[in-house]
Amino acid sequence: MAKIAPVPEEAVLEDVRLKAPEVSLEQAAKLGGVAGIVAVFVSANGMVQAFAERDIISGILSMGYALLFLVPLIIAYLAAREPPVLEGFEAPQKGPRNVVAGLIVGAITGLFLVLFVLLASAVNLRRVFINISPQLLDLLTFGQGSGGLVLLAAGSLLMGAAGGLTQLLEAKWRRALWGAVAWTLLIGLLEVIVAQLFRGLGLNVLAPFFYAGTGGLTPVGAAIVFVIAFLYYWAVVPKVNQWQHAYAQMPAERQRSVRLSAVVAAVIVVAVTPQVLGPFVSEVLDLVGIFLLMGLGLNIVVGFAGLLDLGYVAFFAVGAYTTAILTSPASPRWSPEMSFWAALPFVILAAALAGIIVGTPVLRMRGDYLAIVTLGFGEIARLLLLSDWLRPVFGGAQGILKIPNLSIGPIVFRTPVDMFYPIVGFCLLAAYVSWKLKNSRIGRAWMAMREDEQVAEAMGVDIVEIKLKAFIVGAVIASFGGALFAVKIGSVFPHSFSLLVSITVLVLVIVGGLGSIPGVVVGTLALVGLPELLREFQEYRLLAYGVLLILMMLYRPEGLLPTKQWVRELHEEELMQDAWLKMEEDRRRAQAQAQTSQGDLPPAQPEEA
Amino acid sequence: MALLEVRSISKDFGGLRAIDHLDFHVEEGEIVSVIGPNGAGKTTLFNLITGIFQPDEGEIIFDGHNLVGLRPDEITRLGLARTFQTVRLFFNMTVLENVMVGLHGRTHAGILDTILSLPRQREEEEFIRQQAIDALSFFGTRLIGFRLNQPAFVLSYANRRRLEIARAMATGAKLLLLDEPTAGMNPRETLELTELIGRLRDEKGYTIVLIEHDMRVVKGVSDRVVVLDYGRKIAEGTYEEVAHNERVLEAYLGRKAVRSA
Numbered sequence: 001m002a003k004i005a006p007v008p009e010e011a012v013l014e015d016v017r018l019k020a021p022e023v024s025l026e027q028a029a030k031l032g033g034v035a036g037i038v039a040v041f042v043s044a045n046g047m048v049q050a051f052a053e054r055d056i057i058s059g060i061l062s063m064g065y066a067l068l069f070l071v072p073l074i075i076a077y078l079a080a081r082e083p084p085v086l087e088g089f090e091a092p093q094k095g096p097r098n099v100v101a102g103l104i105v106g107a108i109t110g111l112f113l114v115l116f117v118l119l120a121s122a123v124n125l126r127r128v129f130i131n132i133s134p135q136l137l138d139l140l141t142f143g144q145g146s147g148g149l150v151l152l153a154a155g156s157l158l159m160g161a162a163g164g165l166t167q168l169l170e171a172k173w174r175r176a177l178w179g180a181v182a183w184t185l186l187i188g189l190l191e192v193i194v195a196q197l198f199r200g201l202g203l204n205v206l207a208p209f210f211y212a213g214t215g216g217l218t219p220v221g222a223a224i225v226f227v228i229a230f231l232y233y234w235a236v237v238p239k240v241n242q243w244q245h246a247y248a249q250m251p252a253e254r255q256r257s258v259r260l261s262a263v264v265a266a267v268i269v270v271a272v273t274p275q276v277l278g279p280f281v282s283e284v285l286d287l288v289g290i291f292l293l294m295g296l297g298l299n300i301v302v303g304f305a306g307l308l309d310l311g312y313v314a315f316f317a318v319g320a321y322t323t324a325i326l327t328s329p330a331s332p333r334w335s336p337e338m339s340f341w342a343a344l345p346f347v348i349l350a351a352a353l354a355g356i357i358v359g360t361p362v363l364r365m366r367g368d369y370l371a372i373v374t375l376g377f378g379e380i381a382r383l384l385l386l387s388d389w390l391r392p393v394f395g396g397a398q399g400i401l402k403i404p405n406l407s408i409g410p411i412v413f414r415t416p417v418d419m420f421y422p423i424v425g426f427c428l429l430a431a432y433v434s435w436k437l438k439n440s441r442i443g444r445a446w447m448a449m450r451e452d453e454q455v456a457e458a459m460g461v462d463i464v465e466i467k468l469k470a471f472i473v474g475a476v477i478a479s480f481g482g483a484l485f486a487v488k489i490g491s492v493f494p495h496s497f498s499l500l501v502s503i504t505v506l507v508l509v510i511v512g513g514l515g516s517i518p519g520v521v522v523g524t525l526a527l528v529g530l531p532e533l534l535r536e537f538q539e540y541r542l543l544a545y546g547v548l549l550i551l552m553m554l555y556r557p558e559g560l561l562p563t564k565q566w567v568r569e570l571h572e573e574e575l576m577q578d579a580w581l582k583m584e585e586d587r588r589r590a591q592a593q594a595q596t597s598q599g600d601l602p603p604a605q606p607e608e609a
Numbered sequence: 610m611a612l613l614e615v616r617s618i619s620k621d622f623g624g625l626r627a628i629d630h631l632d633f634h635v636e637e638g639e640i641v642s643v644i645g646p647n648g649a650g651k652t653t654l655f656n657l658i659t660g661i662f663q664p665d666e667g668e669i670i671f672d673g674h675n676l677v678g679l680r681p682d683e684i685t686r687l688g689l690a691r692t693f694q695t696v697r698l699f700f701n702m703t704v705l706e707n708v709m710v711g712l713h714g715r716t717h718a719g720i721l722d723t724i725l726s727l728p729r730q731r732e733e734e735e736f737i738r739q740q741a742i743d744a745l746s747f748f749g750t751r752l753i754g755f756r757l758n759q760p761a762f763v764l765s766y767a768n769r770r771r772l773e774i775a776r777a778m779a780t781g782a783k784l785l786l787l788d789e790p791t792a793g794m795n796p797r798e799t800l801e802l803t804e805l806i807g808r809l810r811d812e813k814g815y816t817i818v819l820i821e822h823d824m825r826v827v828k829g830v831s832d833r834v835v836v837l838d839y840g841r842k843i844a845e846g847t848y849e850e851v852a853h854n855e856r857v858l859e860a861y862l863g864r865k866a867v868r869s870a
């Protein structure tokens with residue numbers, strides 16, 4: 001047996017820390033350019049003008065100005081952020097550099113906007129860009145003519161400075177400030193919901209106090225919302241940790257009662273939500289719920305397992321059509337007229353089968369090939385449903401009508417308000433399943449496969465098995481969405497299952513932050529719910545999806561198209577870590593050279609042996 | 610019988626013979642170092658043994674099983690795990706999760722067990738967690754504590770290498786194949802790892818095959834050294850024997866002389 005060399009004293013090195021990387025002003029200038037282009041773009045494509053018709057704070061802030069000035073604010077905030085702390089580096093210091101970075105962004109954005117206005121007033125651009133109207137220019141200069149240009153530039157600069165300044169705040173204050181701004185904007189936009197909430201709760205007297213009636217919050221209302229949100233983030237949110245800690249310390253019995261009361265409270269909230277919010281908002285929530293269900297399912301396939309499926313709508317269609325055939329008396333070929341619940345096991349079976357059918361041919365494919373093949377599957381599913389050949393089974397373009405309402409015993413779910421409950425039920429089920437699987441050996445195998453398929457396999461993960469499992473679970477969850485969609489609408493048509501559904505669901509998952517369950521919930525509320533509530537958003541929905549997908553490609557490409565090289569080292573953090581490693585390596589090499597001057601095969605220190 | 614026996618395997622990469630009729634064996638409880646100049650075929654040998662590539666000819670017998678034709682995951686489940694020359698962790702997963710993945714092949718809970726949260730599934734999860742922490746504890750305090758829940762990409766190079774070894778240990782393997790485990794480490798870390806490799810065998814009972822460029826490590830731990838050049842075995846024996854072998858010196862120094870000429 002060989003002897004083990006002991007660690008000699010002199011080999012012990014002192015712990016060297018490298019200087020923290022600074023906020024890069026060059027990067028800020030680049031981001032400023034981006035902010036300028038974005039601000040000009042949203043002006044030129046008509047968003048600012050369209051949004052200007054809706055007030056967030058009555059008479060003070062319209063949605064148009066909010067959009068325009070949020071651009072420099074947010075980008076300045078990002079530009080002024082210090083690079084992350086890594087092993088081997090000192091913690092970065094905050095200082096004037098943060099603010100300067102923000103100012104740079106604000107100045108460049110302002111410059112772009114001013115140049116845009118000057119250009120547009122000198123040359124008639126309307127032939128090409130129909131949205132660049134005199135009203136828009138009027139809006140951008142605050143109705144002040146050329147004097148307004150100064151205001152425009154100053155406003156942009158101010159926003160940049162504000163974005164930079166918030167970086168100087170302690171985390172607690174910063175979170176409170178941003179949280180309060182976000183909530184004020186949101187409550188201002190969601191008048192439909194909040195006003196209905198007041199009405200539903202019998203607090204009608206409060207409505208005129210908060211909302212001006214002509215759209216938007218009253219200034220007093222806005223101030224109240226801001227203060228409440230601020231206090232919430234400042235005083236309540238930091239306590240959550242303590243509460244969690246306190247909860248963990250409690251005896252098991254009290255934990256159980258705390259849990260029980262939380263569940264009871266949640267049940268009550270869910271029970272009254274659709275009643276209070278009324279049929280219109282409930283209809284929107286139902287739609288959100290169905291998309292959420294699909295989002296949770298696709299999150300397993302794309303977010304956890306990293307399998308980019310662009311034909312996910314096929315599973316949704318399988319759920320809807322299986323339900324329609326099995327429950328509707330008008331089903332053209334067979335009509336067993338089962339109840340929804342009796343049909344459900346068959347829906348699950350059909351979806352699992354569909355998962356295997358889609359999954360098997362793509363077992364050895366990765367990234368972009370997988371995306372294209374699944375895209376094909378999605379279209380094939382729609383075309384089969386539409387085809388004359390299968391018209392006797394699926395009813396062709398006429399689809400299948402007369403799908404009976406969902407019922408449990410004597411309770412029938414007819415209205416959007418009723419349907420809210422089963423939809424929430426299935427969403428909770430899907431969320432539970434996702435969460436449970438994520439923290440299990442199967443979920444970890446999915447994530448390992450997403451990160452590096454070859455290594456996952458070398459660590460004992462059966463790639464074939466785990467891929468099929470991802471497709472099956474994803475398919476079954478989507479089929480629940482389809483089944484609920486069928487009974488909610490009462491009919492199914494092929495045109496409901498277009499590529500756009502796949503894309504929408506994919507965007508939800510991506511925006512939610514691939515793999516994050518709460519992220520999918522927020523993503524769905526924002527991207528499906530908001531456009532339903534605010535007409536202005538409808539028109540720019542696809543634009544927003546496109547932009548979000550591009551951002552995702554830029555910042556987390558391995559989530560979208562996982563290939564080996566991309567997975568390895570793409571994150572900025574990792575690049576910095578590498579810089580550190582390289583310096584370490586150089587130092588090591590210099591030392592090694594000092595110690596040994598032999599060739600490639602140094603006969604290890606002769607004195608020890 | 611030897612734990613691992615490689616019989617006359619060859620591997621061509623489009624005309625380039627990376628491994629040429631190589632015979633190679635490892636006894637249970639041994640630490641064998643594989644050395645050789647760059648491009649000698651060391652990593653390719655590991656890739657062949659672990660099923661990432663299939664040999665063009667020859668047999669690989671491990672613990673009574675012929676590995677040729679098996680998939681990498683099947684081979685790992687037979688008790689053979691590796692690390693990679695270019696560190697290949699699951700960078701966006703936590704330190705603990707990385708090691709927990711290593712236990713995948715030894716555990717069984719399926720989708721329904723997990724969704725229904727059956728007692729056997731929960732016990733298995735606990736087992737996985739415990740085993741993973743055990744494997745990480747082998748490296749002292751470097752990878753446990755607050756590190757457990759950090760993503761792997763924040764780790765230093767040395768810690769990444771350690772984590773790779775922990776992940777391989779967690780597969781429950783008998784034989785570990787370590788591909789240049791000290792590459793990129795400073796002298797102190799290298800010495801420490803040398804010692805650890807010895808302890809892996811002495812305390813944990815692993816059999817180890819090691820590809821290594823740092824001769825102090827090779828000298829420090831190896832029972833036997835195998836030297837490859839152009840995919841062939843050119844020498845074999847104790848470190849001392851190999852270090853004074855004419856052909857070995859020629860392979861290293863001769864090529865160097867040619868290169869610098």
Ligand SMILES: Nc1ncnc2c1ncn2[C@@H]1O[C@H](COP(=O)(O)OP(=O)(O)OP(=O)(O)O)[C@@H](O)[C@H]1O
Nearest residue numbers: 622625627645646647648649650651652653654694
């Ligand atoms: N996948 C592959 N395709 C084509 N050629 C390959 C492949 N893998 C290795 N090779 C070639 O096979 C030869 C042996 O490579 P290998 O990586 O096994 O060398 P090594 O001994 O590990 O070298 P190093 O010390 O640099 O790691 C090299 O010439 C290499 O270019």
Ligand SMILES: [Mg+2]
Nearest residue numbers: 651652653694
């Ligand atoms: Mg190699």
